[in-house]
Amino acid sequence: MKKFIIFCLALFCMLTASMAAADSPSQLRFMAGPPGGNWFALGGALADLWSHDTIPTTSITGGAVANIINADKGKGDLGFxxxxxxxxxxxxxxxxxxxxxxxxxxxxxxxxxxxYFIARKDFVEKHDIKSLDDLVARKIPTRFATLKTGTGSEFIVNGIFKSGFGLDYREALKEWGGSVEYASYSGGADLIADNHLDVFAFSVGKVASIVMQIESQTDIVILGMEQETLDKVGAVYGTVTFTVDPGIYKSVTDTPIKVVGDYTCIVVRNDLDEKVVYDLCKTMYENQETLSKAVVDMKELNPAIAIPAAPIKSHSGAMKYWAEVAAK
Structure with missing residues (x-):
């Protein structure tokens, strides 16, 4: 009996240690984004920073949809x-x-x-297109591309067409005599510059190098949307209306352009140790200036809005850290 009790105690300790190791891993897997975008660049910078100051972290490619699913299933620890x-x-x-x-x-x-819905300027002028709503209403044949299925870009682009216009873009654009492709940021930029695309749609930060890259290769127009359409999308997806103001891009010269707005966030598996998550937030915020050199939009990181409003659920370690900093 004594040996049996000792065996049970040893087994209990092993199981406890195993559970602790699962909650407090020795290395994290950070799921970034596709090559060429802000997420890819920032993912590498965050992984390097956390590896140096907090916990060894490996940056791997990912996508906004897949990163949520993989965090939920524990196949990745956190990601964009x-x-x-x-x-x-x-x-x-x-x-x-x-x-x-x-x-x-x-x-x-x-x-x-x-x-952003980036259109070639010659395409816009040829068809006298005023907005994305105008293009859709007139069913203009369009050679169209976005990022691959599973990315945040394709998710929200699909949502815009579905909830804003009541159509499946993958079928509708082909029915109008156009085409649909899936490309990386850099691949899509090259395709539109080489006149193999008319419109390239994707989501990215407010000041995006990929937009500037496309502008440097060809003349473009950023297609805006009507407020009624933006409101329809917001009612389903919780998005908001942002404006692209003159002065950010050379293609926007006088009138602000209304587009679908959201936030880039980091999603994390909820069973990750609270202190680990607290420390990840702390290291990130204390090195905000360094991270902004990788992606300038990181200057927007603000403790007051780091935690989204209920009913969206946030990790307890993150809630603890951001509340402490915001209260200072």
Whole structure:
């Protein structure tokens, strides 16, 4: 009996240690974004920073949808996504989140996210296009591309067409005589510059180098949207209206352009140790200036809005840290 008790105690200790190791891993897997975008650059910078100051972290490629699913299932520890998408996932409010995710929560809202519909200027002038609404209403044949399925860009682009215009862009654009492609940021930029695309749509930060890159290669127009359409999208996805103001890009010279707005966030598995998450937030915020050199939008990181409003769920370690900093 004594040996049996000792065996049970040893087994209990092993199980406890195993559970602790699962909650407090020796290394983290940070799921970034596709090559060429802000998420890819910032993911590497964050992984390097956390590896040096907090815990060894490996940056791997990912996408906004996949990062939520993988955090929920424990296949990754944390990664980039969009706050509105996390809200949809936590509610299980629609494909690909048919049932609520329980283990994916928010570590922080980082910076604003803009959805751009970049059109070649010669295409816009040829058809006298006034906005994305105009293009859709007139069913103009368009060679169109966005990022691949599973990315935040494709998710919200699909949502814009679906909730804003009541159509499936993958079918509608082809029916109008156009085409649909999926490309990386850099691949799409090259395609539109080489006149293989008419419109390239994606989500990225307020000041985006990829937009500037496209502008340097060809003349473009950023297609805006009518407020009624923006409101329809917001009612379903919780997005807001942002404006692209003159002076940011050379293609926007006088009138602000209304686009779908959201936030880039970091989603984290909820069963990750509270102190680990607290320390990740602390290291990130205390090195905000360094991170802004990788992606200038990190200057927008603000403790007062780092935690989104209920009912969106955030990690307890993140809530603790951001509340402490905001109170100072």
């Amino acid at each position: 996504s969009n706050t509105s998408m996390v809200a949809v996932a936590q509610k299980g409010a629609g494909a690909p989140f048919e049932t609520p995710v329980d283990n994916a929560t928010i570590l922080a809202n980082l910076y604003t996210q803009y959805t």
